[in-house]
Structures are given as C-alpha cells and as structure tokens.
Amino acid sequence: MSRRDKRPEDKKPAAATGAAETALVQGTAPAAADTAAPQTPSAPRRDRREKKDGGGLAALLTGPERPYVLRLTVTLFGISAAAALLLGIVYCITKPVIDWRTEEKTKAAMAMVLEAEEYPKVEGLTLPDGVTALHEATDGGVTVGYVCEVSSNGFGGAMSLVVGVDLDGRVTGVSVIKHSETKNIGTKVVMSSKVLSRFIGLESPVTLNGGINRFDGVTGATFSSKGVTAAVNAALTAVDAVLS
C-alpha cells in the first residue's frame, strides 16, 4: 500500500486506510488510543551537545545564532521607535488643542458656578486633601468670591467638581466636570442641576439629610450624594481658611 509507507513515523499498528474492519471492531476509537502513544521524539534522548550550547548566553550573542538574535532585536526596536515617533508627532499637534479645550471646559464650569470675568489661580496655599486648585473669582479686579476645583470618590470612582463660594462662605454653585457614576443612579445626583442647586446658600459644614446646613441626597444614590457633599465641604474649608 503505497500510501502507508509514505506516511513517516506513523507508529499506529495496521492503520492503513484499507485496514480490515477487524482493527476497528475492537471498538477502541483510533483517536482515543492514539493520543496515549507519544508521537513526538521522546524527551530523555536529549543529546549532550544541545545542553552545552544552551548554557552560554554570551555564546548565543556571538555564536552562529547572532544574525537571528540581532534581527529580532532590531526589528522590534525599529517598530517601537517608529511608533513612538509617530505618536510623539501626533501628541505635539494635539496637545495645545486638548489643553485649550480642558481650559475652556473648566472656565465654563466655573462661570456656571460663580459669575466673574476671570479666575486667577491662588498660589502657595496649603489645600486640604481633595482640593486640587483654588481660584479667586475677580470682577474687574474686585474679588467676588472663590472657586475651588475638588475631586472626591463617588460610587463608580473618582469625580472632579467645581464649587463656587462667595465672600461670606456661602456656596454659590456646584458643577461636576468628570464623573464615572452609573447611569440613571449616580447621574441623578451628579448630572442634574436641580439637585446640585440645593447646595446654594449652604455654609460649612454641610450635612447629608440632616442638620442646619442640610443637603437632601437622592435615594438610592447615597454614595454619589456623599461624594458630592464631601467635595463641597472640602471646598468650603479651603475657602474659609483663605477668608480668615
């Protein structure tokens, strides 16, 4: 049977296609029996030469394998470098636009919270944790109030807000720039101006669902409400420190 000899290292006994059904009737499905018998060359017969060679790392770098090793390293180096170059260029092009846009966004948020012309940053202050920046809201040079950039943890993770506080320490407005609250639960607190406007007029310390400066959170979104309240309190403490 020509086909049978052509199949090299075929160790299956009498498994040529035309084999009598005898071979098959024993009921042992050929696949099952086969996987047991190892087909690949047996491992213990590893000759000594291969072990000596594998050991020397330096031998590898200078030995016959050199072009292969070199080719691999250079290709990956080339691809990564080209990728980095491309990325760097795109980054430089888009960097100013992104910065301008984020700047624009925070300015818009601040305007919503406290009407003023510009918001120079106040430097050199020990800010309570969570408050990332403190801006003075000036109207033609006269400070009208302060605006704080605050970040705190809500339900889904970090969120960053902007809190406006007037000169006598009352909240003038709260707006959320970035959040990762779940839709329809957390967003009911974070994205609805109606809920956030409940903060207006409150003084520190703002307490959730109780106390004189009371902020009623949204049922079912306790974590988000807590997160926002904590941020507002941090802003108020920061501004009070500046006012006093």
Added chain:
Amino acid sequence: MNVGKQIKEGLWSQNPVLVQLLGMCSTLAITTSFSNGLGMGVSVTIILTLSNVIISLLRKIIPDKIRIAAYIVVIATFVTMVDLLLQAYLPDIAESLGVFIPLIVVNCVILARAEAFASKNRVLPAAIDGLCQGLGYTLVLLVMSVIREFLGNGTFGAGLLNGGEGYKVFSSDYSALMMVMPVGGFLTLGVLIALMQWVQGRSAGKGGK
C-alpha cells in the same frame, strides 16, 4: 479575493462578535447608548482597517517569535492616535467612551483579524477584510445599543438625536435599569446569538437535505 464574499462573511457568516465571539469586552460594556455604540464601532473600524494595512505591509519583515508583540505595538499606536485626535477634535465622544478607548488595543477583534488574516494576505484584501469585519462589529454594536438603551433608558438615539437627549419613548421610571448594567449586556448578546443560530438553523434546515 472576491469582495462580495468578504462582505457577506464580515457581516453575517463570520461576524466577529456573533460567530467568532471576539471583542466582547467592549461590546457588552459600551452599548448603553446609541452614540457610544456608533462612536466605538466607527473608531474600531478605522483602527482595524489601518492596522490591517500596516500589518500586511510588514508581514514579511516581522519574524515569527515577536509576531504578537510587533502587531500589538502597531495597534496600540493607532489607538492612541485616534484617542488623542478624538479628545482634541471630538471631545463629547471621547468623554462618553472614556476608559474604553485604550481598551480597544486589547480588543480581540483587531489582533485576531491581524493574526488570522492580515498577516497572511496582501494589502488590499487585508484592508477590505478590516472594513468588513469592522462594519460587522459596528452593526452588532448598534443593534445592541438600540435594544439596551430602549429597554434600559426608555429613549432612542441618546447622545446623537435631538440634542443628546434622544426621543423619549416611555419615561425612564418604568425602564429596566438592569439592561444598562453589565447583566443586560450578557443577556442581550446571548439572545442575539441565539436568534442568529435559530435563523441559521432554519435556513440550513430548509436549504439542507
């Protein structure tokens, strides 16, 4: 290299999500609103086509041992470029897609197509394959986002149509919030694949013996 076959394959018989079950991380997570689904679908299609082209160009140069590492670097570069461009020029889409843009890099669709197809064919078929698979992927994403958004939010076309709010079909108090959460993703995709197998079963049944 007939385009018709590739298109049919990409959209139906070899649909990356429904048949090969690739790219499911983003499919399940993103499809909560129409604009998300569309934004993700389009960006994946662009990246898939571009990376398929580059990878089929480089296929002779890249040795086998660092095949995966090289492909991943190419894909990651395109993803970061798209990410930066989106943040610069289309901020609202970048905002809603959030953490899922960098995860397009590990989106199995792209690497699988690169490994299975692009590294074995010339540039043009690879590009067409990228486009078809991308379209198939976007189609599934859109179908899923419509279903999930409708059931979970009571609106249609949020983020895009009528100023981002979408048309309110029924007020969101009666919406099944579960559909917007991970659970809904699994269920919708499961039912979709079952529907597809049912259709294939019937057509095979009719066309079969």
Added chain:
Amino acid sequence: MLVILYAVLILGALGGLFGLVLAVASKIFEVKKDPRIGEVLSTLPGANCGGCGFAGCAACAEAIVAGRAPVNACPVCSGAQTTHIAAIMGVDVTAAERRVAFVRCAGGTRANRKFHYIGLPDCAAALKVGGTGPLSCAYGCLGFGSCMKVCTFGAIHINQYGVAQVNPDKCTDCRRCMAVCPQKVIVEVPYNADIMVNCSSKDRGAVARSNCAFSCITCRLCEKNCASGAVTIADNIAVIDYTKCTSCGTCAAKCPRKVIRDIHADGKVMPVVAG
C-alpha cells in the same frame, strides 16, 4: 520637540530590550518541533473555531503532522487548502478515502433491560448505575444522546428505536462522538461501505440471544457463505474486512438475526433495523 525624542528613545529601548530577551529566550527554550507543523498551520485559516475537534488551529496542525488527524481534518478549509496540506504531508487527498462514523448497535428499545433508569439523561451517567448500565447487554448503545450533543455538524441522532444513528453525508469524521461515547460503540468506517455489522456484543451466542432481540449469536452462517472471505467471527462478533468486501450482500441475506444489513439497500440510509 524634546518629548518626541524622549518618546522614541524610551519606547525604542523597551522594544529593543524585549526583542533581545525574546530572541535569547526563544533560543534557550527551543523545543525541537517538526517544521511541517508551521507550514500546515500557515495554510489553516487560523480562526481557531474548533470545528476540527481540536483546541484551535495549532493543535489541529500538530495532530495532522503527528498523523492523529486526517489530512482533511479542518472542515472550514477550502479544497485548495486541503490539497496543499496533503502535499505537505506527502499524501494525495484522493487516496485518503473519506471515512465516517458508524454506530455498531441496533438494540435500543428492543434490548432487554436490567432496570428502568431514571436519572441524568447522559450516557456516561447512565453507564455508572449498576456497573454496566441499564441494558442487560454490557456493550449496547444507551441512547441518551451524549454523542448527539457533541456533534457540531448534526450528523448523529437517536432514531426511533432509541439508538444513535449517523447520517454519513453530514459526518466529517471529527471523531468527537467516538471520544465521548462511554460504550465506545461508534467506530470509523469507509464512507461508501454498504454492509454493516450492527452489533458490538462480545457475549457468547446464547447470552447475546437472551440480552437483545438483534444481537449476533455467532452462528457463523455469514462466515461460511461469504464468497470473498471478508466476514470472520472474532471475539464472538461478526467482523467485515472492507478491503475484501465486495458488497454482494449474501451475508446480509443469510443472517437469521438481521444483524448484518446493507444500510444503502434502497438508496437511502434505512433505519438500522426495519422491524
């Protein structure tokens, strides 16, 4: 612009370093692999769909090269791809005769039962009860359809007699049913073989007769009447050597128990035993 320089330097260095590490590692951890596996793997579609019954194309390529799987193991491969693989393996596809699975049992509802089994509808589970399962014949098909669940091509079904039956046209010889059948009743036979022994019982004639209405009682009539000497009795069961069998059908006519049958008698695959 400095940013770009830094970026290129850092990522370039990282890429180079990993290239080096991987190159060295690939040399140190080199496992001698048959070069043909790579060739076969590049011809396979690479979709890792699992249709061939192996965990992905790499496993299928290794099985083909090691001879464990037929050259046309990959159902998704186009004709050209299969012939290319056959060329690599030095086998021409036409010679590799198409083979299909066949269930060597006809008892089912007509086999006597030791007890009425109510439990997991699964052959492996049923077989565990009472040592040899509900059937009095320890070799028969239990008919709970484990093979049916495994077959991705819908080629095997439980027929009206409660026995698994293969539709040879749909069967792609992926051997998954053979692997899963606890009774090992499903075997591989040439596609165009007609005469089949529909029993696997190795009990002596008298015992087999009491176990099932359609069992081989080793009366040796088929062996005596076979002109080409294709049928022999081995291990208390009739066995057909398909290299010699001329499908003349005398054994099927002579068999008193109707165990040997020509399954293509009237053009279509008949239910295993027509009453």
Added chain:
Amino acid sequence: MDWTKLLSIALGAILINNFIFAQFLGICPFMGVSKKMDTALGMGFAVTFVMGLASAICYFINLLLVRLGLEFMQTVAFILVIAALVQFVEMFLQKMMPALYEALGVYLPLITTNCAVLGAALLNVQNKYSFIESVVYGVTGGLGFLLAIVLFASIRERLYMVAEPPKCFRGFPIALITAGLMALAFGGFSGLQVF
C-alpha cells in the same frame, strides 16, 4: 504598608469590582476557555501570574514615563511589556511544563489580548497606587478572574452535559445568559463598602 488599605484593595478586586462581572474586562478568554475545568484553572493561574508581574513592571515603567512627561505613551508601553511577558511565559511553559502548555493551547497568546491585564495596569496608574498596592491589585484581580472562571466552568460543564436548552440556545448563548445571571449575583457585592 497599612494593611487595611491592602485588604480593601484585595477584597475590592476579588469581589466588589470583580474584573469580569463588574468591570467587564477579559470576557473573550473567559468565554473561550471555560468549557473544561482544567483549562479554566490553567488559564486562571496563568492570568494571575501575568497580571501580578505586569502590574509590577508597569509600575516602574510608569514612573519613568511620568518623570519624562510621556503620559500619552502609557498604553503603548504597557501593552508592549504585557505582550513580551506573555510571549516569554509561553516559551517558558512550552519548555518546562509541556502538559500545561498543551492544555492551554491557543488561549495562552490570547492572554495578551485579555483586557483584564492591561485594564489592571491602567487602573493602577489611575488610582495612583504605590508599588505594593499595584502588585496586590494585579494579583487579586487575577484571583478574581480565577474565581469567576472556575465558577463559570463548573456550571458550564454541567450545562454542557445535562441541560437541554432549546436548539438555538445551545453553546454560547446559554453560556452568556448564565454569565449574565452570575453578574447579577456578583452585583450584590457592589454595595459593600470596605473600611
């Protein structure tokens, strides 16, 4: 080294925001490998190992990137590390533990495209974790993956052997729906606030 924070990270990664059921990362291999229990276990341990190591290495690389102001390069650098690591593990397993290598088969290279691994590295950076915290997060994230995939594989094996879903639901659809129900169950942990 305050232990409460580490414990809260660990508990969070395994139960509260489990990578599969809550954060939705790494579903492709999760679906692909969970047909049999042994491959699921092998995959789970391999992912835990790679995630732990990747988080460690990515921490240092991130230090370098931040100092040079290359934050935008994070994704590319991290994924390069992970791809090289997986390739290295693949070669190592192929030589030292052929049995596990055979069992994992095609799913070992798939770890590179496993969103969980890159997700862990990126989240480490986002949450500004220290070195110890990122390694703990990586390893426990992997354990969360292992827990999810082992539970799922056990259900899926019974499902495959015994359950009789309608014809068109067989295979992946029923598995997806089971995963959905498990996600619902894991949702229960989401309210748990640790320390």
